[in-house]
Amino acid sequence: MKRVLVTGGAGFIGSAVCRYLVTEKKVHVLNVDKLTYAGVLSSLKEIESNPLYRFEKADICDREKMAALFADFQPDAVMHLAAESHVDRSIDGPAAFIETNIVGTYTMLDCALAYWRTLQKSEDGGQRSEGGGQKSEDGGQRAEDGGQKSAVSGQRPAMDNAQLISDLGSPASGDQRPLAADFRFHHISTDEVYGSLGDEGLFEETTPYDPRSPYSASKASSDHLVMAWHHTYGLPVVITNCSNNYGPYHFPEKLIPLVILNALDEMELPIYGKGDNIRDWLYVEDHARALVTVVETGKPGETYNVGGRNERTNLGVVQTICDVLDELRPLGGSCGKSEVESGTGETSHPTSNLQHSTSTKEIKSYRDLITFVTDRPGHDMRYAIDATKLEAELGWKAQENFESGIRRTVQWYLDNDWWWKPLRAARYAGERLGRA
Numbered sequence: 001m002k003r004v005l006v007t008g009g010a011g012f013i014g015s016a017v018c019r020y021l022v023t024e025k026k027v028h029v030l031n032v033d034k035l036t037y038a039g040v041l042s043s044l045k046e047i048e049s050n051p052l053y054r055f056e057k058a059d060i061c062d063r064e065k066m067a068a069l070f071a072d073f074q075p076d077a078v079m080h081l082a083a084e085s086h087v088d089r090s091i092d093g094p095a096a097f098i099e100t101n102i103v104g105t106y107t108m109l110d111c112a113l114a115y116w117r118t119l120q121k122s123e124d125g126g127q128r129s130e131g132g133g134q135k136s137e138d139g140g141q142r143a144e145d146g147g148q149k150s151a152v153s154g155q156r157p158a159m160d161n162a163q164l165i166s167d168l169g170s171p172a173s174g175d176q177r178p179l180a181a182d183f184r185f186h187h188i189s190t191d192e193v194y195g196s197l198g199d200e201g202l203f204e205e206t207t208p209y210d211p212r213s214p215y216s217a218s219k220a221s222s223d224h225l226v227m228a229w230h231h232t233y234g235l236p237v238v239i240t241n242c243s244n245n246y247g248p249y250h251f252p253e254k255l256i257p258l259v260i261l262n263a264l265d266e267m268e269l270p271i272y273g274k275g276d277n278i279r280d281w282l283y284v285e286d287h288a289r290a291l292v293t294v295v296e297t298g299k300p301g302e303t304y305n306v307g308g309r310n311e312r313t314n315l316g317v318v319q320t321i322c323d324v325l326d327e328l329r330p331l332g333g334s335c336g337k338s339e340v341e342s343g344t345g346e347t348s349h350p351t352s353n354l355q356h357s358t359s360t361k362e363i364k365s366y367r368d369l370i371t372f373v374t375d376r377p378g379h380d381m382r383y384a385i386d387a388t389k390l391e392a393e394l395g396w397k398a399q400e401n402f403e404s405g406i407r408r409t410v411q412w413y414l415d416n417d418w419w420w421k422p423l424r425a426a427r428y429a430g431e432r433l434g435r436a
């Protein structure tokens with residue numbers, strides 16, 4: 001794998017993938033990102049001047065632009081992460097989720113298929129040329145015809161894209177172009193498509209889909225489209241469904257960074273309901289390694305669950321963060337208040353529903369800042385991933401457990417206020433979203 005087109009590479013997980021691909025795997029990366037509120041180019045500071053890395057500001061729904069980027073960059077893999085990703089925002093405004101997650105994924109599939117059809121067939125009839133990625137029962141066979149026509153209907157959708165690509169020409173020379181059978185379209189999805197678990201059981205790849213929020217429904221829909229493009233047109237796709245991520249460069253609206261940063265500001269730490277909802281946490285760099293393992297060695301047409309076997313209640317997560325902060329940055333020490341708190345940020349901060357707790361009660365431990373707020377509507381009770389298939393078949397294993405990962409994360413936020421202070425001041429200051 002030499003040239004990877006990453007969508008959503010300015011986001012939390014996408015930026016970890018770009019950093020890993022460029023610095024560890026030494027592959028060419030084209031990062032295509034619209035830079036919504038969640039896109040943060042400073043997350044890519046480490047690689048921004050690396051000659052292997054290129055950024056293109058673009059919307060994945062812009063079909064003509066995407067087709068031109070495929071033709072110009074000639075990827076041998078697409079890692080599709082661009083999405084609207086916050087459940088609470090999907091409750092407040094589902095339209096953007098339908099547009100980006102469903103229509104955007106369709107657009108990427110359409111352009112990938114047209115591009116893939118221009119690639120050469122391999123001489124051995126569909127086997128991947130460099131080890132890994134044995135063909136799936138039907139996926140490899142369909143690749144044998146180089147994707148020239150649909151395995152089922154024989155139709156040729158999106159020929160206008162193929163025309164566009166051939167009109168634009170192929171800047172990479174013949175031997176640099178990937179073989180059709182080597183190409184992968186990797187769709188990055190979530191465990192939330194499986195719905196909610198009770199006290200027992202784990203999500204497996206065969207668990208029926210049962211999405212509950214506009215976000216998870218839009219992701220489920222995109223997963224179905226991706227598999228349909230495999231079964232109908234033979235496009236070599238892989239899908240991963242991952243549990244909750246945490247780690248460096250996580251946008252301040254999500255639970256873990258929100259709690260760390262509110263705590264540093266001595267603001268209330270809001271927990272939905274009783275805090276007994278359970279999530280299965282994975283350190284983002286473990287996820288990035290898993291994704292690259294799957295795109296390199298996963299079988300076309302297969303789904304892989306990714307998870308860290310780290311189930312925690314939301315209350316347990318928040319208490320752990322408080323305990324780590326009590327140790328690393330004790331209250332009453334050198335804890336400086338951020339610009340959000342001191343009001344010196346460039347814009348106003350709608351924190352009307354959050355309070356600074358220092359004025360109302362004595363704070364000895366960060367745990368004293370914990371407050372319980374009305375639950376999120378339709379809040380799934382428990383997610384837990386069975387990652388056996390990925391571990392057993394592809395040899396991936398998470399390197400961090402929750403305790404080691406959360407300590408690294410808290411330390412990262414303490415050391416990198418240059419990254420989060422401008423975001424918290426200008427874009428998101430900790431206000432409550434998703435009341436419905």
Ligand SMILES: NC(=O)c1ccc[n+]([C@@H]2O[C@H](COP(=O)([O-])OP(=O)(O)OC[C@H]3O[C@@H](n4cnc5c(N)ncnc54)[C@H](O)[C@@H]3O)[C@@H](O)[C@H]2O)c1
Nearest residue numbers: 008010011012013034035036038039059060082083244245
């Ligand atoms: N965060 C998690 O815990 C988690 C867990 C499992 C799966 N996922 C999935 O992983 C992917 C990445 O998640 P994340 O947490 O990094 O998301 P994120 O919200 O941090 O980043 C999304 C990125 O996509 C970009 N984007 C949004 N709409 C776009 C469009 N129309 N065109 C181009 N770019 C666009 C944004 O600018 C942003 O950079 C998503 O597909 C998400 O569903 C996330």
